[in-house]
Amino acid sequence: MDILADLNPAQKEAVEAIEGPVLILAGPGSGKTRVITHRVAYLIRKVGVNPRRIMAVTFTNKAAREMEARLNNLVSGSVKDLTLGTFHAICARILRIDGKAIGIDSRFTIYDGDDQISLLKRSLVDLDLDPKQYAPRAIQSAISSAKSQMIGPDEFLKHGRSYFEEVVQRAYERYQKMLDESSALDFDDLLMKTVLLFRRNPELLERYQNRYLHIQVDEFQDTNLVQYELIKQLAGKYRNICVVGDPDQSIYSWRSADLRNILNFEKDYPDAKVVLLEQSYRSTRLILDAASHVISANRNRKPKDLWTENEEGMPCAVIETYTEQEEAQYVVNEVDNLMGRGEVKPGDCAVMYRTNAQSRVLEEAFIRYGMPYKLVAGTRFYERREVKDIIAYLRLIQNSCDSVSLLRIINVPQRGIGQRSLDELTQWARSQGVPEYRALQLLAESRDSAVDLPFSSRTVKVLIGFAVMVEGFIEKSRELKLVELFDAVVESSGYRHYLAGLVDGEDRWENVLELRGVAQEYRDMPPMEGLSAFLEGVALVSDIDDLEERVETVTLITLHQAKGLEFPVVFIIGMEEGLLPHRRSMESGDELEEERRLCYVGITRAKQRVYLLHTYRRNLFGGSEATLPSRFLQDIPKQFIAGKGLWDDEKEDDYTPVTSLFSRSAVKPLSSLKLEVGDRVQHQIFGEGVVISLSSNRDDQEITVAFDGAGVRHLLLSLAPLEKVDKK
DNA sequence: CGAAAGGCTCTTTTT
């Protein structure tokens, strides 16, 4: 097979430019992933580069896996030798192996956002600062932003000294110290410490430089300064560095992604070859044109000429509904219509939104209609309480200095250790100059001696009991396989029993079992190794990683998560001022431009059809508020829009329910079915059942049906595909 | 001294 065979000239150029620095600017749908994979395949197959000497950095684990799969088709076998993964995963690996040189224990724990916040709160309390007055989230983001620029606690104040920044500086210092004492690194540390490691150990860096002959970075527009610094270090010797990105799809500046990286690239590597990929293979012409008009309204960008040979296709549908419930109903209904005409399968459709909170109403509509869906990250799996609890037990076993985990589970399930005792424990540990866990051990050792302890004898007893239990786990961890250890922990800690007693215990137990399933994937590894690998794995996954390549159901996803994906049919809901653009972004021009890029990313995910929805009123917890359609809708000229003439001078009270060009009807008329309790009904999906209650709300009837095979369901009469069945 | 029950604030996006 010829690797270059089915590439267009620009793609070919990008693949063949293997020597020296290369910057590939790739528009949406221009075959970016193709280029990257073919490049790697080309290096291995045509140029004969040893795969061990190639590094490819991706933005998510999912992207890495996808690349792996595609490469397997091109160069089966050698894929496992590549260094392939996210910045964070690659850095974690480097630090586990070589971090000792800057004092990092190879068993370090990785703290996620939640852990960071709880540690930060503790450091604020330590400093006698009120966490209410100084929002931990704000401080955390300031610290993260500092770390993304390689600014340590001591250099922090050089960059300004408002009172808030002084608070941040103190918190940062304390927080970093506590991380250190816990043998833990946060996400930003993974990157920053790696760069630091290389700065302080040039000979070590050289080893890595010598190894990596070729380095590629995907989604370059979303890298931050530390990441840039890192690749600069690694590519320092051979300079075969290829970065791929699209400034118009930069949507992570709030995570310190810095567009300057793209600009700096050409400055740092003046000999860089720049390749533009401008032909789009994804969207129809009308969609691409509409998207281009949206993004062109950004002032701070380089214009580019995207084009496509695809058919013209259909204009974007702009739809106004009255409420968000109607908005959700419209989506469900339209999917059903399209399916009814055999045009799409559910898996072809995605619904995208700005904030996770918007998914709730959608979910309700999908459930009521009985249409299956896949929600990417509602409450994210690894952030669920029970999942984090179990992980905390396992982390503590691997790294007993991990105080965040210890404090998380010391009283879960309840062991009679309250806040009071915990405060005393932390203080006592501090006074002894040891981590909390060590303090517990000391407590156990000194139980008979008449030391003056700040605990009641009852408390001492439970604390020691806890320490003994964990000690037992640690011993077991040396001989038990991960899953066996997992089971032992869940059982002996009383966690399973504890869940059984909760109202929603069953759901939570399901999640524990799902986590156990993940643990099972490490079954072939020896005891301790399996534990480390598992913990590393769960620390660095994201939700998008779990989205299977081919889903059979409608996908519900945030605009951010949708980056890099494509769907034949895309619905973007909540196209309103305050939501998209988000109100928190409306004050700064730069942030507003980022919101516009987000909108652009959304539209360009679509191959065939785009629906842009906005509501007339939207519920913001208490009351409902009148909304204004998003300014981004105005950027799309009329000829690209189907539906009503949004910008004709219609008055608000001219509002009538909208009918899209594509639908038979936007919202089905209320069902003419007359049902009573006790009637038998037939549902398209759930089969037969009996009506057990009926209730009316403002404009619809809700019906509860006990299905013979599918349990009790609440449905909306106007939506549910129901028919009455004659009683026998 | 710890666990359960009501009032408060906010809601952006995530490796």
Added chain:
DNA sequence: GAGCCTTTCG
């Protein structure tokens, strides 16, 4: 409408 924190009860 939820989490979080403070108050009240056991």
